[in-house]
Amino acid sequence: SQKIEQNSEALNIQEGKTATLTCNYTNYSPAYLQWYRQDPGRGPVFLLLIRENEKEKRKERLKVTFDTTLKQSLFHITASQPADSATYLCALLNSGYSTLTFGKGTMLLVSP
Amino acid sequence: NAGVTQTPKFQVLKTGQSMTLQCAQDMNHNSMYWYRQDPGMGLRLIYYSASEGTTDKGEVPNGYNVSRLNKREFSLRLESAAPSQTSVYFCASSGGTLGGFYEQYFGPGTRLTVT
Numbered sequence: 001s002q003k004i005e006q007n008s009e010a011l012n013i014q015e016g017k018t019a020t021l022t023c024n025y026t027n028y029s030p031a032y033l034q035w036y037r038q039d040p041g042r043g044p045v046f047l048l049l050i051r052e053n054e055k056e057k058r059k060e061r062l063k064v065t066f067d068t069t070l071k072q073s074l075f076h077i078t079a080s081q082p083a084d085s086a087t088y089l090c091a092l093l094n095s096g097y098s099t100l101t102f103g104k105g106t107m108l109l110v111s112p
Numbered sequence: 113n114a115g116v117t118q119t120p121k122f123q124v125l126k127t128g129q130s131m132t133l134q135c136a137q138d139m140n141h142n143s144m145y146w147y148r149q150d151p152g153m154g155l156r157l158i159y160y161s162a163s164e165g166t167t168d169k170g171e172v173p174n175g176y177n178v179s180r181l182n183k184r185e186f187s188l189r190l191e192s193a194a195p196s197q198t199s200v201y202f203c204a205s206s207g208g209t210l211g212g213f214y215e216q217y218f219g220p221g222t223r224l225t226v227t
Contacts, residue, residue: 032213043116043202043218044155089155097213098143098162099170104154 002027004092004103012109013080021075021106023090030092033066033073034100038087044102047088048075080110114138116219118203124225125193133188133222135203143206144186145170145216146178148199155202161186193226200224 005024013019023033031052036044050057050066050073057064063076077084087107091100119134137144146158147170157170161180175197177189186205190197201222206214 034215036216041221043204043221044216046215046217049215093213098168099145099157099160100216101157101171102147102155104152 002101004028004090004101006088006090006103006106008104008106010107010109012111015081015110015112017080019077019080019084019108019110021088021108023073023075023103025071025092028071028092029068029095031097032093033064034091034093035062035064035073035075036089036091036102038089038105044089077108080108082110082112084108085110116203116205116217118201118219118222120222121220122223124227125190126227127194129193130189130191131193131224132190133201133203133224134185135187135219136185137203137205137217138184139205139207139217140183141205141207141217142183143214144180145204145206146176146186146188147202147204148172148197149202149221150199158188158201190224193224195226198224198226 003026034049035047038044048064050064061078065074087105089105091102116137142163145160147155156172159178161167164183179187203219204216206216
């Protein structure tokens with residue numbers, strides 16, 4: 001069956017360091033992968049989308065990589081700040097292209 | 113530009129009661145979605161509507177019905193609420209009829225408790 005795995009344990013890092021979050025998947029051949037941020041008590045907010053033919057995508061301090069051979073996406077936040085503390089969700093495009101399946105998310109905690 | 117709005121924000125129901133969750137978007141999006149989010153389970157798709165006039169089941173449709181009232185509005189109905197439907201419900205929308213190709217915009221959520 002299709003499966004998306006994100007580290008369920010919170011990632012704790014110090015301000016200024018680079019945070020790296022992982023999204024692994026099995027039994028998918030997604031053409032697209034998306035990353036979202038979710039703050040407590042709020043709906044997810046879209047951050048980045050990467051296509052299967054793009055190895056890397058950047059937006060300000062964010063960088064996403066997509067390795068379809070390893071079936072993995074890495075999400076990096078450089079020069080992390082306490083305001084980056086949130087849960088980060090990856091989402092994969094389903095066959096039929098109308099819907100996404102979301103991972104359970106990884107909580108990031110950035111301490112001053 | 114309000115984006116995606118949901119009502120109500122909070123609701124407590126007794127087992128067996130019915131209610132409708134309302135969702136509206138003002139971005140002229142074709143696709144709309146209803147998700148539920150439970151601790152440890154992540155976001156799970158209940159129903160979606162790829163365009164006005166169409167609706168399809170998602171991963172967890174049992175116990176729910178939906179109506180795509182027009183392009184702006186997509187409602188979720190619980191006919192006979194059960195404690196297992198206690199959850200946070202999110203509505204989302206995206207551009208295009210192949211909504212998976214586009215980013216999704218989420219509403220603020222409805223926290224539903226069924227006792």
